[in-house]
Amino acid sequence: xxxxxxxxxxxxxxxxxxxxxxxxxxxxxxxxxxxxxxxxxxxxxxxxxxxxxxxxxxxxxxxxxxxxxxxxxxxxxxxxxxxxxxxxxxxxxxxxxxxxxxxxxxxxxxxxxxxxxxxxxxxxxxxxxxxxxxxxxxxxxxxxxxxxxxxxxxxxxxxxxxxxxxxxxxxxxxxxxxxxxxxxxxxxxxxxxxxxxxxxxxxxxxxxxxxxxxxxxxxxxxxxxxxxxxxxx
Numbered sequence: 001x002x003x004x005x006x007x008x009x010x011x012x013x014x015x016x017x018x019x020x021x022x023x024x025x026x027x028x029x030x031x032x033x034x035x036x037x038x039x040x041x042x043x044x045x046x047x048x049x050x051x052x053x054x055x056x057x058x059x060x061x062x063x064x065x066x067x068x069x070x071x072x073x074x075x076x077x078x079x080x081x082x083x084x085x086x087x088x089x090x091x092x093x094x095x096x097x098x099x100x101x102x103x104x105x106x107x108x109x110x111x112x113x114x115x116x117x118x119x120x121x122x123x124x125x126x127x128x129x130x131x132x133x134x135x136x137x138x139x140x141x142x143x144x145x146x147x148x149x150x151x152x153x154x155x156x157x158x159x160x161x162x163x164x165x166x167x168x169x170x171x172x173x174x175x176x177x178x179x180x181x182x183x184x185x186x187x188x189x190x191x192x193x194x195x196x197x198x199x200x201x202x203x204x205x206x207x208x209x210x211x212x213x214x215x216x217x218x219x220x221x222x223x224x225x226x227x228x229x230x231x232x233x
Contacts, residue, residue, distance in 0.1 A: 001013050001014060001015060001016055001062065001063060001064065002014045002015075002016050002019040002020075002064050002065075003063050003064065003065045003069065004065075004066070004069075005066075005069050011069075016033070016041060016044060016045075016064060017033040017038070017041065017044070018033075020032075020033035020044065021033050021034070021035075027044075027047075028044060028047025028048055028050065028051055029047075031043065031044060031047045045062070045064065048064050052067050053065060053066055053067065054066075054067065054069075057105070057165065057166070105148075105163055105164070105165045107165070108163050108165050108198070108221070109137060109138075109148055109149060109163055112149055112161065112163065112198060113128060113136065113137055113149055116128060116149070116151060121151075121153070121159055121194070121196055121217060122153070122159075122194060122217070124153035124154055124155070124157075125153065125154060126151040126152065126153055126159055127151060127152060127153075128149070128150070128151055129150045129151055129152045129158065129187075134150070136149060136150050136151060137149055141179065141182045141186075142182070142186070143182070145178075145179075147160055147161070147162075147179045147183075148161050148162055148163045149161035149163070150183070155191075156191050157188075157191045157192040157193070157194070158183050158184075158187065158188050158191060158192070158193045158194070159193075159194050159195070159196060160176060160179045160180050160183055160193065160194070160195045160196070161195075161196050161197075161198060162175055162176040162179070162195065162196070162197045162198070163197075163198050163199070164197070164198070164199040164200070165199075165200060166199065166200050166201070167199060167200060167201045167202075167203060168197055168199035168201070168202055168203070168206055168218075170203070170205050170206055170209065172197050172199075172206065173197070173206060173209045173210065173213065173216065176195040176197060176216060177195070177213065177216075179195070180193045180194070180195050180215075180216075192215075193215070194215040194216065194217070195213075195215065195216040195217070196216070196217050196218075196219060197216065197217070197218050197219070198219045198220075198221055199218075199219075199220060199221070200220065200221060201220060202218045202220055206218065
């Protein structure tokens, strides 16, 4: 979505492609949002990034804003600091059908949760931790923050998932350590607690950080999208 500041100090929110069609002069150079033959959303977002616009993702939406307007949008639409990811500019302008990414963190969360039993962690199969509070997704902590996915293995040991649809920032290790500590103090009752960070990419700093946090594992996800020709009957 495009987030614009208004003269009265507020903001207006617009669906990106509709906004581009109404304001072709402000659309990234050489790009079009035409319903037929136009550039797709991913290309348009990259185009805005190259123009210096900020692209920020919350758990439910992607906000595209002119330089200097992000703070005003956060103030009025909600602070995205804890859940937001600043999407890095891609140097690859090619579009690949075979390699795709999740557009929202909740899509990644749903995929992991729905396929949890087929994802071994520490050699053990997992299932969602379900109690009277939550079914294992968006598990609330006493501080008001929520664990993306809370799972247990066959031995009753807890696994905390921290999900990032883009590159995992360095602060992810602090976030997951906080969640793991809370689970250990409030739910584990002596059972082991480990952590898993899942992201589109893991940077070198995060890899170095887990050298001293052995009970945290790092995973990079990859999606494949294939088209198979179906012959006539």
